[in-house]
Amino acid sequence: MTPTVHGNTLIGPTATDIDDPDGVNTTAAELEDIQKKASNIVKNLPLHSVITSFAGLRAHEDGHEFIIGEVEDAPGFIDCAGIESPGLSSSPAIGKMVAEIIRDKLLLAKKSHFKATRKGIFNPNSLSFEKRQELIRRESAYGRVVCRCETVTEGEILDAIHRPLGARSLDGVKRRVRAGMGRCQAGFCSPRVMEILSRELHVPMSGITKSGGTSCLIMGVNKDSCKEGESNGTL
Ligand SMILES: Cc1cc2nc3c(=O)[nH]c(=O)nc-3n(C[C@H](O)[C@H](O)[C@H](O)COP(=O)(O)OP(=O)(O)OC[C@H]3O[C@@H](n4cnc5c(N)ncnc54)[C@H](O)[C@@H]3O)c2cc1C
Structure with a gap:
């Protein structure tokens, strides 16, 4: 436990x-x-x-070894295979190793202005009540709670979307700020988060996915919102 x-x-x-x-x-x-x-x-x-239960697959390599390196018959393709437990704990070291392989292969030089750290997403819950009130007066989005279970505000979701490597999907927001991770498992906040993603990224609601690719969340027009055979184009 x-x-x-x-x-x-x-x-x-x-x-x-x-x-x-x-x-x-x-x-x-x-x-x-x-x-x-x-x-x-x-x-x-x-x-x-219990809020939720899930299962995953562990990678398996017969010799219980990580296979990391350029594939012999596929130059330029770097394998990171058979990453068994403790693959998660090892991932920073694996990332560093792969970066070094690529650096040596492409003769890359480190940027002089490379920033090795990123500022975390600001959590208004870390403030005192008075400071939070002050923040909400300045930036009202921090006063609008979108995910009620985990008390995630619109301000945090905007931060998750607009930062470098920002969120582009529902899961992208969830992984960065926990919207949807609570008791209701995104039942209430999904449409709200979708609306925010749609507005901020200038993508129609039908283009917002759960986790990229074909993981569409909206499948079509509701029969009540348009006459048979004609689309109102709003999805
Ligand atoms: C229940 C469980 C507990 C674990 N506990 C620990 C622990 O305590 N400590 C620890 O260090 N490690 C732990 N591990 C192991 C760790 O999670 C793995 O070693 C690690 O996640 C492997 O990383 P990976 O990037 O190789 O693969 P993954 O994390 O599996 O990533 C592979 C990604 O590829 C995607 N993908 C698959 N097929 C395709 C496709 N065709 N096209 C596009 N994308 C695709 C998958 O969706 C996934 O996101 C645990 C694993 C499990 C299952």
């Missing part, structure tokens, strides 16, 4: 070998196993308060 930096509690995971390369379903048996093991640590876990 792990307390997260955001104050949630994480229970699990298990690690079970499966043959299905797409098998990311949570199963009753695995959840029961997690519950049994967790109850050895904490009695009477309030499992009715």
Whole structure:
């Protein structure tokens, strides 16, 4: 059981070998196993308060080695394969290693004005009540709560969209400021976040995706909003 930096509690995971390369379903048996093991640590876990459960696939390499480097028969293609646990903890070092491979290959020089750090997204909850009031008077977007479960304001979402490497999708916003991570799992704030993305990026609502690619959120025009056979073009 792990307390997260955001104050949630994480229970699990298990690690079970499966043959299905797409098998990311949570199963009753695995959840029961997690519950049994967790109850050895904490009695009477309030499992009715669980917000969500999910599963992922761990990469697997027969020799349990990370494979990092240029592929022999595909010059210029850098492999980062078989990144098993602890692949997440290793990722900063892997990134550095790949950058060095590319630097040596393309004879790149470091920019003199390269900034190695980025300013984090400002969280108004870190302010005292009085300071927050002051901020809201100056920038009213910090007074509009968009995600009620996680108390994420429009100001934070605008920051997430307009910073370097800004958010372009619903998940992009979620990963940066936690809008949609709470109890209702984005039931209330999804349309609001979509509207903000649409307005700020000048993309129609139909062009806003969950996580890029074809993960469309709007599939068509509601039958009530236009007469049969004709589109009102607003989606
Ligand atoms: C339950 C669980 C717990 C873990 N716990 C830890 C831990 O505590 N500490 C730790 O260090 N590591 C942990 N790991 C391992 C860690 O998550 C992995 O080692 C790491 O995520 C591997 O990184 P990766 O970039 O190689 O692959 P991934 O993180 O799997 O990224 C691959 C990406 O490619 C995308 N993708 C796949 N196919 C396509 C396609 N055809 N086109 C476009 N995109 C595609 C996927 O959507 C995904 O975003 C855990 C893994 C799991 C599953």
